[in-house]
Structures are given as C-alpha cells and as structure tokens.
Amino acid sequence: MEQGSLTRSHERRAATTSGFPLLAIAVLLIATALVFIVRLATEVDGPILSPVPALCALGAVFVAAGFYMLQPNQAAAITLFGSYAGTDRTPGLRWTLPWLLRRKVSVRANNVISERIKVNDLRGNPIEMAAQVVWRVVDTAQALFDVDDYKAFVNVQIEAAVRTIGSRYPYDDYAHQEVTLRGNHDTVGAELRAELIARLSVAGITVDECGFTHLAYAQEIAGAMLRRQQAQAVVAARTTLVEGAVGMVELALDQLSAKNVVELDDERRAAMVSNLMVVLCGERDTQPVVNAGSLYQ
Numbered sequence: 134m135e136q137g138s139l140t141r142s143h144e145r146r147a148a149t150t151s152g153f154p155l156l157a158i159a160v161l162l163i164a165t166a167l168v169f170i171v172r173l174a175t176e177v178d179g180p181i182l183s184p185v186p187a188l189c190a191l192g193a194v195f196v197a198a199g200f201y202m203l204q205p206n207q208a209a210a211i212t213l214f215g216s217y218a219g220t221d222r223t224p225g226l227r228w229t230l231p232w233l234l235r236r237k238v239s240v241r242a243n244n245v246i247s248e249r250i251k252v253n254d255l256r257g258n259p260i261e262m263a264a265q266v267v268w269r270v271v272d273t274a275q276a277l278f279d280v281d282d283y284k285a286f287v288n289v290q291i292e293a294a295v296r297t298i299g300s301r302y303p304y305d306d307y308a309h310q311e312v313t314l315r316g317n318h319d320t321v322g323a324e325l326r327a328e329l330i331a332r333l334s335v336a337g338i339t340v341d342e343c344g345f346t347h348l349a350y351a352q353e354i355a356g357a358m359l360r361r362q363q364a365q366a367v368v369a370a371r372t373t374l375v376e377g378a379v380g381m382v383e384l385a386l387d388q389l390s391a392k393n394v395v396e397l398d399d400e401r402r403a404a405m406v407s408n409l410m411v412v413l414c415g416e417r418d419t420q421p422v423v424n425a426g427s428l429y430q
Contacts, residue, residue, distance in 0.1 A: 142274035144337070147211040147219025152200050152226035162193040198231035208273045209235045220273045238273045242341060247291050249347055252299035254314065259351035260304050262314075264295050265344055266329065272337025280336045290332040298325045304350065314348055321345075 166189035203209055203224045211218040212234045221227055222240070229235070249263045268287055270276045276283040298321060299314065306313045314321055322344045329340045 141335075142217060142272075142278045144220050144272045144274040147209075147221045147229070149209075149211065149219075149221045149223075149227050149229040151223075152228040155196050155199065155228040156226065159193050159196040162189045162196065165189045166193070195231060196228075199228045199233075201227050201229070201235050201237075203227055203237070206239065206241045208238050208240050208270075210238060210273050210277050211235055217274055217278060236277060238270060238276060240270050240273070242267050242269045243287075245287065245291060246346055247288070247295060250292060250295060251351055252296050254299060255301060255303045258304055260299065260314070261347060261349050261351055262295050262299050262345060263347035264291060264325065265346045266291055266340060267342040268329075268333065268338050268340050270337060271339050275335065275337025283336045283338065286336050287333060287338060290329065294325060294328045294332055297328060304348075314345075318344065 166186040169186045169189070201209060203221065205224045207224065208220050208222045209227070210220050211229060213232070218233060221229075221235075244265070244267050246265045247263050249261050252260055252262050254260050266287075270283070280286045301324075302312055302314050302317075302321060304313060305315045312320055325345075326340050326343045329343060333340065
C-alpha cells in the first residue's frame with residue numbers, strides 16, 4: 134500500500150489452487166459416504182460407523198463451497214472479511230477456502246463510443262466531438278477498491294478528456310501553421326490517449342486505442358463556417374492562379390525580348406501584360422480579336 138491522498142491498492146497473486154484435485158477429493162468423500170450408508174443399512178458395525186457418512190458429507194460440502202470457475206481473460210479478486218487477499222488470473226476450475234469471497238472481473242478489451250458533446254475549441258468556436266476508446270483493466274485491485282464503479286468512472290473520464298483536448302486546439306487553421314483537430318488526427322489522438330491513461334491510472338485501467346468518431350462545427354455556426362471555408366478556398370485559389378499567371382507573363386516577355394520576336398515599348402508591354410493576364414486569369418473562354426490597325430490608332 135502507498136500512503137497519499139488516497140490509499141492505493143495494488144494487485145497481487147492470491148493463494149489459490151487448481152480445483153481438479155479437490156474435485157477428486159469431493160467425489161471420493163461422496164462415494165465413501167454412500168458406501169457407509171449402505172453398510173449402515175445392512176446393520177454391519179452400525180453403531181461404530183454411524184458418524185462416518187455425516188463427516189464425509191460435511192467434508193464434501195466444505196470442498197464444494199470452495200469451487201469457482203474462471204474463463205480466459207477473467208480474474209477473481211479474493212477478499213477475507215473485507216480485506217483484499219489477492220487476485221487469481223488462472224483460467225479453469227479453481228479452488229480456495231470457502232470463507233474467502235470471490236469477485237470476478239473481466240480483463241478483456243472494452244470498446245466505448247462516447248456521446249456527442251459540445252466543446253469550445255481554442256478560438257472559442259463551438260464544436261461537436263465524440264470519441265471511440267478501447268480500454269481494459271490491468272490492476273483488478275485498483276479497479277474494484279480504489280473507485281466506486283470503474284465502468285462509470287471510465288465514461289466520465291472519457292468525456293472530461295475529450296473536453297480537455299478539444300479546448301487545447303483550434304478546429305481548423307487555413308494557414309496550416311498550427312496543430313488542429315481536423316488536420317492532425319494522429320497527433321491529437323495520441324495526446325487524447327495519453328490524457329486518458331493519466332486519468333484512468335487511478336482505477337487500474339489502461340487505454341489501448343482511441344480516436345475521434347465525430348468532429349464538426351456546432352449547428353449554430355456550421356453555415357457561417359462553411360461560407361468562410363468557401364471564401365478562404367476561393368481566395369487561396371485566386372492567389373495561386375495570379376502567382377502562376379504573373380510567372381507565365383514574365384516568362385513570355387523575356388522570351389519575346391531574348392529572341393527579338395517583337396520590339397515592345399512601355400505602352401505595348403503594358404497592353405500585352407493586360408491581355409495575357411485577362412487570358413490566364415479569366416474564368417471564361419477567351420474570344421480572340423484581330424487588330425487590323427495600329428495600337429496607336
């Protein structure tokens with residue numbers, strides 16, 4: 134035991150044994166009792182043998198009261214008058230003293246999908262989140278004796294951890310300079326798992342896997358955020374398009390000048406730049422216009 138704000142329990146091996154030898158003893162006691170009952174019925178040495186069947190029956194009942202069964206990935210916490218005496222994790226037919234109480238605990242993996250909860254992200258935007266968590270009991274003593282109901286404890290801590298992680302990061306970052314909930318699932322999921330392990334260690338529970346099953350803006354701002362995303366996407370696309378068009382215009386003017394295809398003064402250069410930018414950045418197909426005259430007429 135460790136002393137602190139809470140008396141912590143730790144799992145240890147219980148003093149139990151295989152039930153098959155005791156099963157053989159119980160069968161032998163019952164058979165002996167039956168043999169002596171038959172002998173009593175024939176009145177052979179009746180007065181001398183009369184207590185033997187009763188003693189054998191009591192012995193068989195004593196042995197039978199100590200049997201219990203464990204399946205794979207199942208444990209039994211043993212207590213004696215309220216004091217923890219150890220844990221048995223060996224599957225099969227088991228036996229311990231009848232006055233020792235056995236409380237079975239599953240150590241299999243459990244899968245939980247939390248309810249959708251509303252959280253404010255780092256920038257204060259309301260978002261909806263839900264998580265999927267795979268957990269299992271690793272210390273039966275802590276799970277049974279350090280928390281009141283370890284399954285309810287897991288559900289509460291999952292919600293608390295999701296709220297904590299959701300408030301640490303923004304939902305999205307269009308500049309791609311921050312860790313976000315939407316764009317960095319692996320990073321945020323790993324941090325959620327670490328947060329859950331730290332919270333559930335007091336209950337002797339570990340987390341094997343976790344991740345978000347639902348992540349979206351809350352309904353009251355979903356429409357506005359969608360329009361914002363669309364506007365930012367249009368701006369980003371226009372920026373890329375203009376940058377590419379400027380590069381192409383610059384390349385075209387350099388090639389024309391280098392190969393002496395045409396001599397361009399400042400006014401002709403400005404007109405060509407304008408026409409090329411319209412052609413490259415326009416959303417509609419261009420309509421060629423044949424100029425039969427001069428630029429200055």
